[in-house]
Amino acid sequence: MNEIKRDLAADLRICDAATAGPWRRSGDKWGDLVVYSPEMRGFHNNGGEIAELDGDQMKNATFVAEARTGWPHAIKRALDAEAEAERLRSAIDAALNRSQWGNVDTALAAVNDILSHAIKRALAAEAVGERLRAEVAELCPVGDFDTATSLLAEKTHAAEHIAELTKENARLRKVIARLRCPECGDELGDSWTVVYGDILCGKCDKCGGDKGGENQS
Structure with missing residues (x-):
């Protein structure tokens, strides 16, 4: 079943047009249940009825009474959350638009x-x-070697792996150096820095170390 997206602003207008809350419920399962507005109820504990339900509708009566304040509260929180999500998305878009x-x-x-x-x-x-x-x-099964020979073989393998990682590290630094600084638009170069998770060139006035970045050269 496709979910129908409600118009929260329209729902909130419906709430605002209704009798002001909070509402209360009175009665029990042996008699009529009444949802009423305390502000509209008279001195003799009558009047101000919003809805009357049969005695077996206790849960429905409770829902109607609580919805008067619960529904607009939930709608406002949802609207605030949507506005905040849109604000954050716009901020991210603006930041990304200045980058590649x-x-x-x-x-x-x-x-x-x-x-x-x-x-x-x-x-x-x-x-x-x-x-x-x-x-x-x-x-040449390493498992057939004695302990000393096995350790030497592992040491050689580790040294080869370190050399490969060092080479890859140098390659990645060259790639990063060719990227554009999100602040000034220049290439990052070899003196790029990381400032609060952002990679900056570290050379221009906008990102020249005043934010406490860590130099990566």
């Missing part, structure tokens, strides 16, 4: 593409690694 990402939708699409590509490369690398480990184990 565009707006929120294009940024999310770009990030999704990057993650998908990274996952595919990681899975491919993992498959290659498993194949190579199987080949190495078949040619």
Whole structure:
């Protein structure tokens, strides 16, 4: 079933047009139930009726009475939440429009593409690694080595892995250096900094270290 999106502003106008709350419920299951307005009720505890229900409608009577204040309260909170969400989205769009990402939708699409590509490369690398480990184990099983030889083999493998990571780190730094600074629009260069999670160039007047960033060069 498709959910019908209500017009919250129209719902709030309905609430505002009704008799002012709060409302109360009186009566019990052995007699008529009355939902009434205390402000409109007379000195003899009568009048001001909003609705009359049969005695077996206790839950409905309670709902009607509580809805007078509960419904507008919930609507106002929902409207405030929608306004805050729109404000935050506009702020994010404005920030992204000053960068290479565009707006929120294009940024999310770009990030999704990057993650998908990274996952595919990681899975491919993992498959290659498993194949190579199987080949190495078949040619020269490390498990057959004595302890000293096994440790030396692991040390050599670790050194090779560190060298690969160092090379990849240098490559990523070059990629970052070619990105544009979201503050001034210049390339980040080698002296970029991270300021509260944002990557800035660290060279111009707007981002030249006055925010307490950490230099990455």
